[in-house]
Amino acid sequence: MKRTIFVILALLLAFPPGVFAQDDAEQEPVELRYSAWVSPSRQEMLNTLFDLYEEQNPNITIVREFSDFGGYWDVLATQTAGGNPPDLMTFLYNFKDDYASRGVLLDMTPYIEDETLDLSDIPQGVRVFGETGDEYHLVIIGSTAPALFYNETMIEEAGMEMPEMFESWDQFKEFSLELTENLPEGNYALEDAGRLDAIFNFWLRQQGKSFFDGETLGFEQEDLVNWWTLWSDLREAGAIPDAETFQEFAFVPTQDSLFANSRAAMRITNANQLPTYQQYSEDVFSLQMLPRGEFVGDYLGAAFLAVAAETEHPEEAIALLNFIINTPEAAVLMATEYGPPGSTAMQEVVRPTFDESQQKVLNYVGEVSDILETPVAIPPERGNEVEAAYLRFYEETTFNLAPLDDVVSRFFQEAETILGSDS
């Protein structure tokens, strides 16, 4: 008897009850890889956000894979091709089809249905961006829209007054030319926006056209000539930088840009960038609608998060996603880094915490959301090659190496070659 008890006790000591019970999944250390393109301020913000999350969830480590925007998609493509994408990827809408059609992105529908991923506060009009057919791939983390940034201080000093809104691009051009006369030597009325195919698209949409129309270009050679002539005229008058200065500042980070250094009074860029620019200057920066046209050209752009289809930790990845888009702490930290949060509930939470420039962004995006009409057409396959060609040919025009008509027709030839080939 004694011996039996002794044996039982020994067994109990060696194998305490519960040792073979399933470990709580939460206790296993989990590593999630998160990739994003960042500026220094964004990197700081994300690090703080992730540190906070790691504190609240001690078993989770977030491996941060930050890079600058330039190489981001190359790296992501290579990682994906190697079967090794990050668990969470910051994403843009125009890349969605490339990746989703190849089954690289996790379908979040099951998580939405059982509400572990709560999208209820995200307006339907914005929520649809994440859909691909019956599946759901992208969750919005912030929305933005192109805006006209202007330096209030500089314009005041030039003795001019910024109209509340430009009723037409002609009015805008006139204003820019006048402003140039009143600015000190070496300063520009605005930064070159002719190079931005997105703004060209905006301008086209205001005329009922579009950069892409299905598999082809959605505009005529004449349209491009008119658009590029506008910018040539501005350049000739010294309202925008000349060719070499343009090259010099083409790839500089925010803090080195002409606008942030009060050398250009205006800049067309995405609204969410305003606080980032403001932090680098003593002047007062503000933003307003782009010049109006016949139709509404405005559109919402956004940054998204996607999860890798083959991730080893789908539940944890979704949990982190949910944290980012639905918790007040995350919303306050992210502020307007990616633009106002997608969730209307979070927008209300952060509004009182915003500083002046962040308020401006929030209000602006709200204004634009109210007037939206048609969404932007999805580019065809190899569309990004055409966009790269646009920039190259635009550069040619800045150097006045050939007549505008000639450059435009060559661009059309190249675009047709790219889009026409079956790939």
Next chain:
Amino acid sequence: MPLPESRKTSPSKGFLSRLDPQQQENLYGYIFMIPWFIGFLTLTAFPIFASLYLSFTDYDLFTSPEWVGLQNYVEMFTRDSRYVQSLEVTFRYVLLSVPLKLIMALLVAAVLERGLRGLPLYRAIYYLPSLLGGSVAISILWLQVFGRNGLFNGFLALFGIEGMSWIGHPHYALNTLIVLAVWQFGAPMVIFLAGLKQIPRTLYEAAEIDGAGTFTKFTRITIPLITPLIFFNLILQVIGSFQAFTPAFIISDGTGGPVDSTLFYTLYLYQQGFSYFRMGYASSMAWVLLAIIGVFTAINFFASRYWVYYGDEDR
């Protein structure tokens, strides 16, 4: 290589016993080669043949390659204007930078060879750029040197000339890259230095007795005797400069700009492969580059018969 201790066949290995001592020695050699050979097969030979296969396909990295036959090659030569541009840019770069580099290398080597005090120091200083030159850091530095507010313009300002942004102008951007290449003349220079030292002094002395001046000595003695080294450096530099990538990539921020003026062949290849996901097309570009370099090297070898003097033949 030490001979195996025993020349008798080893009883324990039947196979070895059927080999003669020479064959046994060779066998050990092959066995030692196996690690390298595996590496060569998997990391060099296989990728090379894979890329040959891929050059006949359409491959976007995500989905399986799709066979398209010669379509990539046809597209390159008939429909791709940027391809022609990249050839122009690369040929300009090679045909300008290589001769300039070699001339610099030879001249500086000749000057140094005269026995300057502190020769090792000068040699190191001139060699250093060629060690660092292909790096990212130097390329970024070059942006500063030739930018609008860079060193070069500062130098010009001493003469009252106002310079522009050299790397930002399509007519001059490539030239800054050529200068960067020529700046790295140290590597061929060191080789020339070694070669110059081997020329017997007696030849020069004999020439001096006959009244030869510096120029004559240089052109009639020095140059002919180092033609093998010139040839060697020429081959290496041509091959290397066709493959130049990093400086163009950094200085143009990956665009090959402004206006494709710095679109090196390899840079365009990279764009096609990694920015546009056309790996099949990029592979075919790579093989055409191989053919081009092969042709140039063959021309060099063929021509060498006419101007390279090896000193052990009747001329």
